[in-house]
Amino acid sequence: MxxxxxxxxxxxxxxxxxxxxxxxxxxxxxxxxxxxxxxxxxxxxxxxxxxxxxxxxxxxxxxxxxxxxxxxxxxxxxxxxxxxxxxxxxxxxxxxxxxxTPLPRSRAAGPPSSSGSRSWQSWSGARSWAGSRNCSSLPPSYRRSSSS
Incomplete structure (x- = not known):
């Protein structure tokens, strides 16, 4: 039960x-x-x-x-x-x-732009955590747009 x-x-x-x-x-x-x-x-x-x-x-x-x-x-x-x-x-x-929840990115995409919500260090840490996968910093609904 x-x-x-x-x-x-x-x-x-x-x-x-x-x-x-x-x-x-x-x-x-x-x-x-x-x-x-x-x-x-x-x-x-x-x-x-x-x-x-x-x-x-x-x-x-x-x-x-x-x-x-x-x-x-x-x-x-x-x-x-x-x-x-x-x-x-x-x-x-x-x-x-x-x-x-990392999102796939192309290998040439590089780190998120400076308008992204995470710094270069955290992005590279997430990338190394994910191993061979390419990761985006955040899902699209969380990304900061240039207007905000």
Whole structure:
């Protein structure tokens, strides 16, 4: 029975997170690009900030719940925190997916232009990680255009 429930939970998770991710990408394209860029350029820093928020906010909510007036605030805060953790998890999956999804490029194309979102060092690191494949820095939907 646990195998069936794991499978059902995985399918449910996919069909719940996919529309949220699409909505976030459509509603906040620049912010989504910055999230993907910051996760690529400083994964340790982004992970540490996320961990501090994941631990710090519940502690603050418990401290708020100590008073009678703070109890309703803590309950509402916990619900908002739960939604924000869900959104953060989806953004984390978007950032990892962006990092893991190299696009083929011609050998003569060279590194991304200076208007690209990643530096030469990170591009060459991604290229060496991908081995013999040629990689683009980001999918087209995340690339910065000259107008932005």
């Amino acid at each position: 646990p195998v069936f429930s794991d499978w059902v939970l995985g399918v449910y998770s996919f069909f719940v997170n996919l529309p949220l991710g699409a909505l976030l990408l459509l509603a906040f394209p620049r912010f989504s690009r910055r999230v993907a860029d910051s996760a690529f350029e400083g994964p340790g820093r982004a992970g540490a900030a996320g961990f501090m928020i994941l631990v710090g906010v519940p502690v603050l909510l418990v401290l708020t719940a100590i008073t009678i007036i703070g109890i309703p605030l803590a309950v509402v805060g916990a619900m908002v925190f739960g939604v924000l953790v869900w959104v953060g998890a989806v953004y984390g999956r978007i950032a990892v997916g962006t990092w893991l």
